[in-house]
Amino acid sequence: MSLPTPLTAEAEDSAGRRTDVLVTVLAFTGIAVALVQTLIIPIIPHLPEYLHASASDAAWALTATLLCGAVATPVMGRLGDMYGKRRMLLVGVAMLVVGSVICALSESLAPMIVGRALQGLAHGVIPLGVSILRDEVPAARLPVSTAVMLGSLGVGGALGLPGSAMIADAFDWHILFWTSAALGALALLLVMLFVPESKARPGGRVDIPGAVGMGISLICLLFVVSKGADWGWSSGTTLGVLAVALIVLPFWGWFELRTPQPMVDLRASAHPQILFTHLAGVAFGFSLFALNLVLPQVLQLPKITGYGLGESLATAGLAMAPQGMVMMAVAPLSARVTKTRGPKTTLMIGAVTVGVGYLLIMVLMSATWTLILASCVVAMGVGFGYAALPTLVMSSVPASQTAAANSLNTLMRSIGTTTSSALAGVLLAHMTIDFHGVELPSENGLRAVLALGVGAAALALAVASFIPRHRPDAAVTPADAIAEKVGLRPAADAD
Known part of the structure; x- marks a missing residue:
């Protein structure tokens, strides 16, 4: 094996800096998209007043984003594989900006629904970003880059709730959407400047x-x-x-x-590694919602109930912020496990950690700081699991199908989260206490939702055990192949 020349070492340093910039830009874009999902939560109770609509009609401001995001994510992934991932990434971020501006100018329900629907089209940005990393990042750095990109979801969500609550308290509610538009515009500019277009574009016919x-x-x-x-x-x-x-x-x-040329390659999706990875994604998405539902309620319910902690919305938002930081912080550790033991092991560790975290929450609900500590254990498990899922998908499909496969896995997680939301809602609706004429979730109801989270984590662990093992170092990214051709990295079989 020939030693790299000084020029080669310098070129590799330059490539490393470009990789760092690329990961930073894509992670920031992910944060901007994740913020949209929590942006509206602090003003949900006031939407009927703001939009001059009934509570049931105002709920469409949330539903429109969910539905458009679910449909757009796999479609954008497939189009990204066919015509360019960067191009579709720009389309998604642009829709985020346009939707945010429409919401910021809204004074009634109809334009708000349109704006929120356009924001939902940006949900495909995260899997597109992960797929771009596969094209541009060497295999040795792909696990940690993917973990950082997925960690941006946690950071955006964690910062979005307290930030939105503070903005809504101090300013007019329209400022929330102007802030989202500004972040989206900055992300759009950064993507245009620093994200290259994928060379793996087979083209084809839109199904x-x-x-x-x-x-x-x-x-x-x-x-x-x-x-x-x-x-x-x-x-x-x-x-x-x-x-x-x-x-x-x-x-x-x-x-x-x-x-x-199908929109979704069902035959490829039936491959054991992809199939069980998608099923694990459903279970992880199901498990995650329990934390987002129970934690704010326990923090904000009145102390007189005997199990509520009586915190304000802003304090509850701040209490949830460490979760996102933990998801980002565990990225190097999850990447190390993936490189040495394989993504299957990383996914299984994540499932076990999530389950343990929920069990801790069930016994540590008496104080804010213990609740934060236990929720960070769940976030650590989510960080491991979310980093492993796209790695498992990408190791099973060619580069020309990366975005479509990642987008489908993202959709599976969303379906799990939505299903969990419905089931938890049914549980809490039937397990209530009467508090001065107002029905509140009972302590047993909240614990039942947490038990659902434990069960979903156990299901994710069971499903992950069926994923076939593969060598951790088997993957070769397009970036490796290009580097080999131009002499920046010696071939694996060179002597």
Whole structure:
């Protein structure tokens, strides 16, 4: 094996700096997108007043983002593989900016729903960013770069709640969306300046029938999950929407299996490593929601209930902020485990850690600081799991399918989170206490939701155990191949 020349060493240093800049820009973009998901939470109780609408109608400001994000994520991933990941990344961030400006100018419900729907189109940015890393980052640095990118989700979510609460308290609520627009505009500029376009672009034909069929199926299923409790689980509306999903979904699958360039490659998704990784993603997404639901409620419920801590919304938001920092902080550790033991082990460690964290929360609910400590254990497990999932996906698909496969895994996590939300809502609606004429979640109800989180973590561990093992050093990224060709890195079999 030939030794690198001084020029080669200098070139590798330059490549390393470019990688650092790329990861930083993509992580910042991820933070900007994650902020949108928590941006609106502090003003939800006031939306009917702000938008001159009923509470049920105002809830569409949340539902529109969920539905558009679910449909757009896999579509943008597939288009990114075909026509350029950077190009679709720019489209997603641009939609975030446009949607934020529309929301900032809104005084009624209709434009707010339009703006929030456009913001939902940005949900595909995270898997696109991870896929760009595969194209541009050497395999040795890919696990830690991926972990940092996924950690940005936690940072954005953790900073979004307290930051939004403080802005909403001190300024007009429209400032929230102007802030989102400004962050999105900065992310857009940084992506244009520092993110290169992928060279792995096979092109092809857009599977419009597949996209439409998938969209109808997803929207109907998510409607049932998210609105079933409001409509009534046995109502004609709920059963009718569910029937549409159950009718369209098999026909969509039949069509996708027979089209030469499908929107979702179902045959590839049936590969054991990809299939069980997607199922683990559903379980992880399911488990994560328990923390986001229970922690704010325990912190804010009145002390007189005997289990609430009586904190303000701003304090509750600050108490959740360390979770995001922990997710980012464990990135190097999760990457080390992935490189030495493989992403399957990293995923299983994450599942065990999440389960232990929820058990700790169940016994440490009596003080704010103990609750924060236990929630950080959950966040550590989420950081491990979220870093492992895209690594498992990318090690199983060619570079030309990276964005589509990552986007589908992101969708699986979202489905898990949405399902968890519906099930937890049903539990808490039936396990309440009467507090001066107001129904509040009971302590047993909150513990039941935490138990769901433990069960979902156990399910993720069980599913992960079925993922076939592969060598941790087997992956070669497009960046490695290019470096080999130009002489920046000797070939693996050189002597």
